[in-house]
Amino acid sequence: MIVATLRGSRFPIETALLAALAFFLPLLEAPKNIVWLAWVLTWLFNRVRSRDFGARWDAWDSLILLWIVSPYIAAAFAGLHANEWRGSNDVLRYGLVLWLVKRGGYGEREVKLVLSALAIAVLVGLPGAYIRLADRGWLEMHSVGQVNHTAIYLDIILGMCVAWLLAEWRSLPRWARVVGIAVIAAFGASVIASKSRAAVGVAVIMLLLLALVWRKRSWRPLAVLGFSIVISLGATWAARLGVVTKHLHNVEVGDTLAYRDKYWSTGIAAWQRFPLFGVGMENYSVVTVDMVQSWREEAGKPFNPDLYWRGSHGHSLYLNTLTERGAFGFLVLMAVLCAWLASLIRGLPRAEEADLKWVLWGGAFSAWFVTVGAGLVNTSLHHEHAILSVMLLGLWLAYRTAR
Incomplete structure (x- = not known):
């Protein structure tokens, strides 16, 4: 399949590199970065040589360009100076993935190769994640890292695979149906094993929404997924698995948000001090409680040190963006998320339309819903799961543009 797909590809090396990026994304840091750069350079070389950069410039191209440059604009006016220029490169990295995939002109077999690489990579990475779970108590894929980020990645892949099946x-x-069901069951069980309450909740709602959309073709997915979810959640509760005991413990000690309220208070204080352009990307960790105290005293506001904690990030996509990129960066992010949602609503497939459209719509929807939903209490759209999300969005936008 791989050899045949590459032989039939317009740009076989470029396609192979994109599939390799999809594969290495959750697994290995250095190969992922090397392949990303090689794919970008190969894409540019191929387009210059062929004099074909894709379809005509559209509103999405303008929005993507604004999204990429926005953190650098914020960095130029950032309230704090430490990591803002280097941190802005994260948006450049995943912004280019979105832009080049959208304009890549990849065919159906090439798209399915990339989707297969995304799913297989997680299957390859999960054994190591479970070893870390047994050793450290947290389910973490090597290159994705922190358990909440791994859970976000798993959620998106789960939604993509359900839509595909x-x-x-x-x-x-x-x-193939049996294999597909087994893969989805493994991904769903891994979301539960991550102990991330947000990831579990978002996954449940996401799957039910996918099943509701699929009613155009059949009501069976809603019945099957609904039954499976009830059984899975019931078993999880009855067995008092990690996600349940974690939640019960947090409630018992009066810390349902797992200290997020203190991180959020710190972020809000920093944003109030630098409202337009924030403190700069990856400078959330630079904000100390002492800084917050001085800012509030300057503003004549009361200060209670017990309400603030220093953190590496904001534990919320929205608050983290507001703190690091200010109102300017926040509005750009909202524009992207709203445009993403609008493309899903306008492009909602009809029952008789091609299977590929349903697959790509489901993948892009899963990425959007997990980003928006998990982003309430976790910093989604960040590093690996940002690249995963925009890769799925880019494939969806490319399909819509081609049609």
């Missing part, structure tokens, strides 16, 4: 169910042989 549902879209092609009727055309799949029995063995």
Whole structure:
């Protein structure tokens, strides 16, 4: 399949590098970065040589360009100076993935190769994640890292695979259906094993929404997924698995938010001090409680040190963006998320439309919903799961543009 796909590809090396990026994304740090750079350079070389940079410039191109440059603009006017220029490169990295995938012109077989690489990579990475779970108590994929980030990544992959299986169910042989169900079960169980309450909750709602959308084709997914979710959650509660005991403990000690309220208070104080452009990307960790105290005293406001904690990030996509990029960066982010949602609503597939459209819509929807939902209490759209999210968005936008 891989060799045949590459032989039929317009740019086989470029396609292979994109699939390699999808594969290494959650697994290995150095290969991921090397392949990203090689893919970008190869893409540019191929487009210059062919004099074909994709479709005509559209509103999405303008928005992506603004998204990429916005953290650098914020860095130029940042209230604090430490990591803001280096931190801005994260948006450049995943912004280019979105832009180049959108304009890549990849065919159906190439798209499925990339999607397969994304799913297989997680299957390869999960054994190591479970070893870390047994050793350290947290489920973490090597290159994704921190358990909440791993849980976000798993949520998105879970939604993508469910959409893929549902879209092609009727055309799949029995063995492929069994394999698909087993893979989805493994990903779902891993979300629960991550102990991330937000990831579990977001996954449940995401799957139910996918099933509701699929009612255009069949009501069976809603019944099957609904039943599976009830059984899974019931078993998780009855067995008092980690996500349950963690929640019960936090409630018992009066810390349902797991100290997030203190991180948020610090972020809000920093944003109030630098409201337009924030403190600069990756400078959340620079904000100390002493800084907060001096800012509040300057403003004539009361200060209670017990309400603030220093953290590496804001534990919320929205607050983290507001703190680091200010109102300017926050509005740009909201524009991207709203445009993303609008593309999903306008492009909602009809029952008779191609399976590939359903697959890509489901992947882009899963990435959007997890980003927005988990982003309430975690810093989503960040590093690996940001690249994953925009890769799925880019494939969806490219499909819509081509049609």
